[in-house]
Amino acid sequence: xxxxxxIGLPSKGRLKEKAISFFESKGLNILQSSKERNxxxxxxxxxxxxxxxxxxxxxxxxxxDGTLDLGISGLDLxxxxxxxxxxxxxxxxxxxxGNANLVIAVPNDWIDVQTIADLEEVSFDxxxxxxxxxxxxxxxxxxxxxxxxxxxxxxxxxxxxxGATETYPFIGSSEIISDISxxxxxxxxxxxxILKDGIxxxxxxxxxxxxxxxxxxxxxxxxxx
Numbered sequence: 001x002x003x004x005x006x007i008g009l010p011s012k013g014r015l016k017e018k019a020i021s022f023f024e025s026k027g028l029n030i031l032q033s034s035k036e037r038n039x040x041x042x043x044x045x046x047x048x049x050x051x052x053x054x055x056x057x058x059x060x061x062x063x064x065d066g067t068l069d070l071g072i073s074g075l076d077l078x079x080x081x082x083x084x085x086x087x088x089x090x091x092x093x094x095x096x097x098g099n100a101n102l103v104i105a106v107p108n109d110w111i112d113v114q115t116i117a118d119l120e121e122v123s124f125d126x127x128x129x130x131x132x133x134x135x136x137x138x139x140x141x142x143x144x145x146x147x148x149x150x151x152x153x154x155x156x157x158x159x160x161x162x163g164a165t166e167t168y169p170f171i172g173s174s175e176i177i178s179d180i181s182x183x184x185x186x187x188x189x190x191x192x193x194i195l196k197d198g199i200x201x202x203x204x205x206x207x208x209x210x211x212x213x214x215x216x217x218x219x220x221x222x223x224x225x
Contacts, residue, residue, distance in 0.1 A: 003048045003216045008062055008071035011039065011053035015205060018097040019072040022207075026224045048216070063210045064088045069217045070210075076102055076180055076203035080140050091206050092221055098205030100182040102140055104147075104198035107169050107176075108191045115197050116151040119176070123155035126175070133157040137168035138178040140200075147178075147200040166190040 009019045020030050029044040030051060041051040054062065059071040060078055064085040075094070078086060106113050113122055123134035134156040138144045141158045148156060159174045166187060168174040178200060181187055187194065209221060 003214070005049045005069050005214070005217055005220055006067065007049060007051045008054050008059040008068040008073070009041075009051055010056045010059070010072060015056060015072075015074075015098055016053065018095075018205065022072070022095060022097075023224075028224070049220075060085070060089070060208070063208055066210055066212060068210065069214065070221075071208050072205055073208060074098055074100075074203055075206050076100070076140065076143070076201055078206070078208065079201055079203075080142050082142075088211055089208050090211050092209050093207050095205045095207060098203070100180045100203050101194075101199050102143060102178060102180050102201040102203060103187075103194045104136075104144075104176065104178050104200065105166075105181075105187050105192040105194050108193055113195070115195055116148075116153060119195065120151075120153045120155075122175075123153060127155045134176065135159045135174035136176055136178060137161045137165050137174035139165060140178060140180075143200050144178040151197075166192055 010016045023030055023043070028046065030041050031044055032038070032041045039053045041053070043049045043051065052068070056073045057077050059068065059073040060081055062068040063071050072095070078089060104116070113119055126132060126134050136144060136156050137159040139161045141160060144158060159168065161168060165177045165179045167190065168177055169192070177192065179187070180203065181194070184194060209217065
């Protein structure tokens with residue numbers, strides 16, 4: 001279809017529910033298939049709009065390559081992306097859900113470490129005693145690197161997290177972590193605490209659009225102000 005608009009929405013959980021509710025609050029009723037594993041939907045009375053349910057990270061990728069025209073995903077995922085991808089995507093609006101912070105967290109028993117400046121001291125201590133660097137486990141290497149360097153922390157190395165990041169300090173895979181946290185409860189449950197000045201990014205869900213948009217996409221964006 002020539003004037004087709006393709007929208008990516010999160011495929012599961014509260015983000016999916018909230019994204020659907022956002023569109024419905026604008027009078028746009030999303031019609032989903034009754035099939036459990038169907039990843040496509042439409043909007044009532046909008047035959048030129050196709051909705052695809054995707055992983056939140058993939059929505060950012062697809063906006064960047066032009067496969068999607070619009071999408072709802074997290075600001076953290078856009079911010080973590082490479083510069084050339086970020087330059088192809090614009091934020092239409094920040095939404096009032098999906099709120100979470102990307103933070104630096106340390107084990108509770110690191111009593112003397114309260115701030116990033118304290119972290120720098122610890123990193124030099126590890127370097128001199130063990131001849132190794134402070135290990136930081138994270139799924140957000142770009143944001144974490146930029147933050148630590150901006151704060152003057154240099155003696156560390158990033159450990160890419162493949163699963164439950166909060167477990168890494170306690171299985172010996174890292175000393176500290178950076179992770180996304182909405183309430184801090186999961187960190188606390190795992191005997192971790194956020195440094196006083198350890199917020200890297202305040203994130204939320206956003207409505208994004210591909211910069212190389214069609215005219216009818218711009219018109220649709222005006223409809224959902």
